[in-house]
Amino acid sequence: GQQLNQSPQSMFIQEGEDVSMNCTSSSIFNTWLWYKQDPGEGPVLLIALYKAGELTSNGRLTAQFGITRKDSFLNISASIPSDVGIYFCAGRSGGSYIPTFGRGTSLIVHP
Amino acid sequence: DVKVTQSSRYLVKRTGEKVFLECVQDMDHENMFWYRQDPGLGLRLIYFSYDVKMKEKGDIPEGYSVSREKKERFSLILESASTNQTSMYLCASSNREMNTEAFFGQGTRLTVV
Numbered sequence: 001g002q003q004l005n006q007s008p009q010s011m012f013i014q015e016g017e018d019v020s021m022n023c024t025s026s027s028i029f030n031t032w033l034w035y036k037q038d039p040g041e042g043p044v045l046l047i048a049l050y051k052a053g054e055l056t057s058n059g060r061l062t063a064q065f066g067i068t069r070k071d072s073f074l075n076i077s078a079s080i081p082s083d084v085g086i087y088f089c090a091g092r093s094g095g096s097y098i099p100t101f102g103r104g105t106s107l108i109v110h111p
Numbered sequence: 112d113v114k115v116t117q118s119s120r121y122l123v124k125r126t127g128e129k130v131f132l133e134c135v136q137d138m139d140h141e142n143m144f145w146y147r148q149d150p151g152l153g154l155r156l157i158y159f160s161y162d163v164k165m166k167e168k169g170d171i172p173e174g175y176s177v178s179r180e181k182k183e184r185f186s187l188i189l190e191s192a193s194t195n196q197t198s199m200y201l202c203a204s205s206n207r208e209m210n211t212e213a214f215f216g217q218g219t220r221l222t223v224v
Contacts, residue, residue: 042215103153
């Protein structure tokens with residue numbers, strides 16, 4: 001099965017900094033998803049993107065569906081300690097119910 | 112509030128034991144999934160079910176089987192647990208509508224000794 005290339009693998013930042021992470025694929029996806037996993041919990045959906053070029057915000061989070069359909073980006077502005085966790089991108093191809101996940105970006109925010 | 116519930120948060124089993132991981136969803140979703148999460152490897156699909164009694168293999172089905180006798184319940188079975196099956200197991204469900212996405216349970220951390 002295909003895995004997405006998600007980077008960076010981990011980030012250590014100071015509170016208040018902005019964060020950027022991205023995901024690339026060799027295949028085209030019709031849907032891009034971003035999930036956050038808090039320590040010891042299951043992933044929770046943050047943002048879903050359904051159109052190429054789409055830019056969607058959820059509070060301090062902004063995600064974009066790349067024009068080529070092969071990439072997506074997630075930005076977090078003014079990070080706070082509760083942003084700590086693992087962020088996963090996922091993509092779905094046309095007609096598939098099954099999301100394929102990236103390997104995750106582990107975010108640590110220092111107060 | 113939507114819910115996917117996994118029967119155990121933590122399990123410790125012995126090598127060779129038969130292990131059942133249970134997952135129940137209350138959203139009347141058609142699709143259910145079992146993923147395995149390992150550090151640095153992300154979430155890998157073990158099995159997928161799109162209806163009662165229907166199942167499809169994911170990327171890493173070896174050593175696992177599944178059962179879906181009722182719509183709300185999807186069980187993952189380790190026929191003979193091995194130490195390399197020590198991992199975090201995540202169950203998820205989704206609707207058949209294409210713009211509804213997977214909801215995850217809280218995970219079961221399985222240790223095989």
